[in-house]
Amino acid sequence: KNQVEQxxxxxxxxxxxxxxxxxxYTVSPFSNLRWYKxxxxxxxxxxxxxxxxxxxxxxxxxxxxxxxxxxxxxLHITASQLSDSASYICVVSxxxxxxxxxxxxxxxTRLSIRP
Amino acid sequence: xxKVTQSSRYLVKRTGxxxxxxxxxxxxxxNMFWYRQDxxxxxxLIYFSYDVKMKEKGDIPEGYSVSREKKERFSLILESASTxxxxxxxxxxxxxxxTDGEQYFGPGTRLTVT
Numbered sequence: 001k002n003q004v005e006q007x008x009x010x011x012x013x014x015x016x017x018x019x020x021x022x023x024x025y026t027v028s029p030f031s032n033l034r035w036y037k038x039x040x041x042x043x044x045x046x047x048x049x050x051x052x053x054x055x056x057x058x059x060x061x062x063x064x065x066x067x068x069x070x071x072x073x074x075l076h077i078t079a080s081q082l083s084d085s086a087s088y089i090c091v092v093s094x095x096x097x098x099x100x101x102x103x104x105x106x107x108x109t110r111l112s113i114r115p
Numbered sequence: 116x117x118k119v120t121q122s123s124r125y126l127v128k129r130t131g132x133x134x135x136x137x138x139x140x141x142x143x144x145x146n147m148f149w150y151r152q153d154x155x156x157x158x159x160l161i162y163f164s165y166d167v168k169m170k171e172k173g174d175i176p177e178g179y180s181v182s183r184e185k186k187e188r189f190s191l192i193l194e195s196a197s198t199x200x201x202x203x204x205x206x207x208x209x210x211x212x213x214t215d216g217e218q219y220f221g222p223g224t225r226l227t228v229t
Contacts, residue, residue: 004157031215043119043205043220044158089157093215103215105150107157 002027004092004106012112017080021109023073023090031093031102035064035075038087038108047075047088077111085113118142119221121206127227134193136224138206146209147189148218149173149181151202158205164189196228 004025013019025033032051036044048057048064050073057064061078077084090106122137140147146165150158150173160173162181170181178200182190189208193200203225207218 009155034217041124042222043207044218045220046217049217103160105157105159107155 002092002094002102002104004090004104006088006090006106006109008109009107010110010112012114013080015080015082015113015115019077019080019111021075021077021088021111023075023092023106025071025073025090025092025104025106027071027092027094027104029094030068030071033064033066033073033093034091035062035073036089036091038089040086044089080113082113082115085111087111119206119208119219121204121221121224123224124222125225125227127229128193128196129229130197132193132196132228134196134226134228136191136193136204136206136226138189138191138208138221139187140189140208140219141187142208142219143186144208144210144219145186146216147183148207148209149179149189149191150205150207151175152205152223153202161191196226198228200226201228202226 007022034049035047038044050057050066063076066073087108087110089108092104094102119140149161152158163171164183180192203223205223206221209216209218
Protein backbone atom coordinates (compact mmCIF):
# COMPACT_ATOMS: atom_id res chain seq x y z
CA LYS A 1 0.00 0.00 0.00
CA ASN A 2 1.30 3.44 -0.91
CA GLN A 3 2.10 5.40 2.21
CA VAL A 4 3.70 8.64 3.28
CA GLU A 5 4.97 8.91 6.85
CA GLN A 6 6.24 12.07 8.48
CA UNK A 7 8.28 12.60 11.60
CA UNK A 8 8.20 14.00 14.13
CA UNK A 9 4.47 14.48 14.64
CA UNK A 10 5.18 17.72 16.44
CA UNK A 11 8.20 19.86 17.17
CA UNK A 12 8.88 22.92 19.31
CA UNK A 13 12.00 25.03 18.74
CA UNK A 14 13.21 28.48 19.72
CA UNK A 15 13.08 31.37 17.30
CA UNK A 16 16.26 31.63 15.25
CA UNK A 17 17.10 27.93 15.47
CA UNK A 18 17.20 25.51 12.54
CA UNK A 19 15.14 22.34 12.22
CA UNK A 20 14.64 19.41 9.89
CA UNK A 21 11.42 17.59 9.17
CA UNK A 22 11.39 14.08 7.70
CA UNK A 23 9.22 12.31 5.15
CA UNK A 24 9.49 8.63 4.23
CA TYR A 25 7.37 7.16 1.48
CA THR A 26 6.62 3.81 -0.09
CA VAL A 27 4.83 5.26 -3.13
CA SER A 28 5.90 3.60 -6.36
CA PRO A 29 6.35 4.40 -9.18
CA PHE A 30 7.32 7.89 -8.14
CA SER A 31 6.39 11.06 -9.98
CA ASN A 32 7.03 13.98 -7.67
CA LEU A 33 7.13 15.09 -4.04
CA ARG A 34 5.82 18.34 -2.68
CA TRP A 35 6.06 20.04 0.67
CA TYR A 36 3.10 22.18 1.72
CA LYS A 37 2.82 24.63 4.61
CA UNK A 38 -0.54 24.90 6.36
CA UNK A 39 -1.10 27.79 8.75
CA UNK A 40 -3.76 27.32 11.42
CA UNK A 41 -7.21 27.90 9.95
CA UNK A 42 -5.96 28.04 6.38
CA UNK A 43 -5.51 25.70 3.47
CA UNK A 44 -2.08 24.26 2.57
CA UNK A 45 0.26 26.27 0.35
CA UNK A 46 2.96 24.66 -1.79
CA UNK A 47 6.58 25.34 -0.75
CA UNK A 48 8.60 23.12 -3.08
CA UNK A 49 8.25 20.37 -5.64
CA UNK A 50 10.88 17.81 -6.60
CA UNK A 51 10.94 15.20 -9.32
CA UNK A 52 12.96 11.99 -9.43
CA UNK A 53 16.12 13.62 -10.76
CA UNK A 54 16.24 16.48 -8.28
CA UNK A 55 18.13 16.20 -4.99
CA UNK A 56 17.67 19.65 -3.52
CA UNK A 57 15.26 22.52 -3.94
CA UNK A 58 15.25 25.79 -2.03
CA UNK A 59 12.58 28.38 -1.38
CA UNK A 60 14.02 31.15 0.76
CA UNK A 61 14.81 29.72 4.19
CA UNK A 62 13.21 26.38 3.25
CA UNK A 63 15.38 23.69 1.66
CA UNK A 64 13.95 20.34 0.63
CA UNK A 65 16.06 17.31 -0.17
CA UNK A 66 15.11 14.08 -1.88
CA UNK A 67 16.78 10.68 -1.92
CA UNK A 68 14.78 8.63 -4.41
CA UNK A 69 16.82 5.50 -3.71
CA UNK A 70 15.95 5.40 -0.01
CA UNK A 71 12.57 7.08 -0.61
CA UNK A 72 13.23 9.80 1.92
CA UNK A 73 12.79 13.55 1.85
CA UNK A 74 13.56 16.24 4.37
CA LEU A 75 12.55 19.86 4.79
CA HIS A 76 15.15 22.03 6.48
CA ILE A 77 14.15 25.40 7.90
CA THR A 78 16.95 27.85 8.57
CA ALA A 79 16.87 30.67 11.13
CA SER A 80 13.27 29.96 12.12
CA GLN A 81 10.78 32.79 12.57
CA LEU A 82 7.53 32.93 14.52
CA SER A 83 5.66 32.88 11.20
CA ASP A 84 7.08 29.43 10.50
CA SER A 85 4.70 28.02 13.12
CA ALA A 86 2.45 25.78 11.03
CA SER A 87 1.88 22.23 9.90
CA TYR A 88 4.15 20.94 7.15
CA ILE A 89 2.72 18.30 4.88
CA CYS A 90 4.62 15.97 2.56
CA VAL A 91 2.71 14.93 -0.57
CA VAL A 92 3.84 12.23 -3.00
CA SER A 93 2.40 11.44 -6.43
CA UNK A 94 3.01 7.99 -7.82
CA UNK A 95 2.66 8.80 -11.50
CA UNK A 96 1.28 11.23 -13.94
CA UNK A 97 -2.18 9.85 -14.40
CA UNK A 98 -5.76 10.85 -14.63
CA UNK A 99 -6.53 9.52 -11.18
CA UNK A 100 -6.28 11.95 -8.30
CA UNK A 101 -6.16 9.03 -5.90
CA UNK A 102 -2.52 8.61 -6.86
CA UNK A 103 -1.66 11.64 -4.75
CA UNK A 104 -0.81 10.58 -1.19
CA UNK A 105 -0.71 13.06 1.70
CA UNK A 106 1.31 12.60 4.86
CA UNK A 107 -0.35 13.46 8.16
CA UNK A 108 1.99 16.40 8.69
CA THR A 109 4.42 17.73 11.28
CA ARG A 110 3.13 20.42 13.60
CA LEU A 111 5.95 22.97 14.14
CA SER A 112 5.80 25.57 16.89
CA ILE A 113 8.33 28.36 17.13
CA ARG A 114 8.78 29.89 20.58
CA PRO A 115 10.15 33.44 21.07
CA UNK B 116 -3.61 36.33 -7.38
CA UNK B 117 -4.84 32.76 -7.19
CA LYS B 118 -7.97 32.35 -5.17
CA VAL B 119 -10.12 29.47 -3.95
CA THR B 120 -13.03 30.39 -1.73
CA GLN B 121 -15.35 28.23 0.32
CA SER B 122 -18.86 29.27 1.26
CA SER B 123 -18.52 28.87 5.02
CA ARG B 124 -15.63 28.76 7.48
CA TYR B 125 -17.72 27.14 10.22
CA LEU B 126 -20.92 25.14 9.95
CA VAL B 127 -23.02 23.33 12.54
CA LYS B 128 -25.65 20.89 11.32
CA ARG B 129 -27.86 18.25 12.86
CA THR B 130 -27.78 14.54 12.14
CA GLY B 131 -29.86 13.71 9.07
CA UNK B 132 -29.71 17.18 7.54
CA UNK B 133 -28.67 17.68 3.93
CA UNK B 134 -25.52 19.79 3.79
CA UNK B 135 -24.07 21.75 0.87
CA UNK B 136 -20.46 22.94 0.83
CA UNK B 137 -19.59 25.29 -2.01
CA UNK B 138 -16.19 25.97 -3.53
CA UNK B 139 -15.34 28.58 -6.16
CA UNK B 140 -12.01 29.15 -7.94
CA UNK B 141 -11.10 32.10 -10.14
CA UNK B 142 -8.10 30.58 -11.93
CA UNK B 143 -9.91 28.79 -14.78
CA UNK B 144 -8.55 25.47 -13.48
CA UNK B 145 -9.90 22.26 -14.93
CA ASN B 146 -9.30 20.10 -11.85
CA MET B 147 -11.11 20.52 -8.57
CA PHE B 148 -10.92 18.39 -5.44
CA TRP B 149 -12.72 17.86 -2.16
CA TYR B 150 -10.77 16.55 0.83
CA ARG B 151 -11.48 16.01 4.47
CA GLN B 152 -8.77 16.54 7.06
CA ASP B 153 -8.81 14.79 10.41
CA UNK B 154 -6.11 14.85 13.10
CA UNK B 155 -3.43 12.22 12.52
CA UNK B 156 -4.92 11.05 9.21
CA UNK B 157 -3.77 13.63 6.70
CA UNK B 158 -5.91 14.83 3.84
CA UNK B 159 -8.15 12.18 2.33
CA LEU B 160 -9.69 12.61 -1.10
CA ILE B 161 -13.48 12.46 -1.24
CA TYR B 162 -14.16 13.36 -4.88
CA PHE B 163 -12.31 14.84 -7.80
CA SER B 164 -13.57 16.57 -10.95
CA TYR B 165 -11.46 17.06 -14.08
CA ASP B 166 -14.08 18.90 -16.13
CA VAL B 167 -17.58 20.27 -15.97
CA LYS B 168 -20.06 17.51 -15.15
CA MET B 169 -17.20 15.00 -14.80
CA LYS B 170 -16.33 13.44 -11.46
CA GLU B 171 -14.28 10.64 -10.03
CA LYS B 172 -14.56 8.97 -6.64
CA GLY B 173 -11.68 9.39 -4.26
CA ASP B 174 -10.69 7.24 -1.32
CA ILE B 175 -13.70 7.94 0.91
CA PRO B 176 -16.75 8.84 -1.22
CA GLU B 177 -19.34 7.04 0.91
CA GLY B 178 -21.99 9.40 2.25
CA TYR B 179 -21.00 12.20 -0.12
CA SER B 180 -21.89 13.36 -3.60
CA VAL B 181 -20.64 16.23 -5.75
CA SER B 182 -21.84 18.57 -8.44
CA ARG B 183 -19.92 20.55 -11.03
CA GLU B 184 -22.25 22.45 -13.32
CA LYS B 185 -19.80 25.29 -14.02
CA LYS B 186 -16.04 25.20 -14.38
CA GLU B 187 -15.40 27.53 -11.47
CA ARG B 188 -17.73 25.89 -8.96
CA PHE B 189 -17.54 22.48 -7.24
CA SER B 190 -20.08 21.52 -4.61
CA LEU B 191 -19.88 18.80 -1.99
CA ILE B 192 -23.17 17.37 -0.74
CA LEU B 193 -23.77 15.38 2.39
CA GLU B 194 -27.11 13.72 1.66
CA SER B 195 -27.83 12.87 5.32
CA ALA B 196 -25.22 14.23 7.67
CA SER B 197 -23.88 11.94 10.38
CA THR B 198 -21.68 12.66 13.40
CA UNK B 199 -18.74 10.80 11.82
CA UNK B 200 -18.73 13.45 9.09
CA UNK B 201 -17.67 16.08 11.59
CA UNK B 202 -14.38 17.25 10.09
CA UNK B 203 -12.47 19.97 8.28
CA UNK B 204 -13.33 20.04 4.58
CA UNK B 205 -10.84 21.47 2.13
CA UNK B 206 -11.45 22.31 -1.51
CA UNK B 207 -8.58 22.63 -4.01
CA UNK B 208 -8.05 23.27 -7.69
CA UNK B 209 -5.22 22.67 -10.15
CA UNK B 210 -4.48 23.14 -13.82
CA UNK B 211 -5.71 20.52 -16.28
CA UNK B 212 -3.76 17.60 -17.66
CA UNK B 213 -1.89 15.68 -15.01
CA THR B 214 -3.56 15.62 -11.63
CA ASP B 215 -0.29 15.90 -9.73
CA GLY B 216 0.17 19.57 -10.44
CA GLU B 217 0.29 22.13 -7.67
CA GLN B 218 -3.03 22.34 -5.89
CA TYR B 219 -4.38 25.62 -4.61
CA PHE B 220 -6.48 25.22 -1.50
CA GLY B 221 -9.36 27.13 -0.01
CA PRO B 222 -9.37 28.11 3.68
CA GLY B 223 -11.48 25.12 4.69
CA THR B 224 -14.91 24.61 6.24
CA ARG B 225 -15.05 23.18 9.73
CA LEU B 226 -18.25 21.17 9.86
CA THR B 227 -19.74 19.93 13.12
CA VAL B 228 -22.62 17.47 13.00
CA THR B 229 -24.52 17.13 16.28
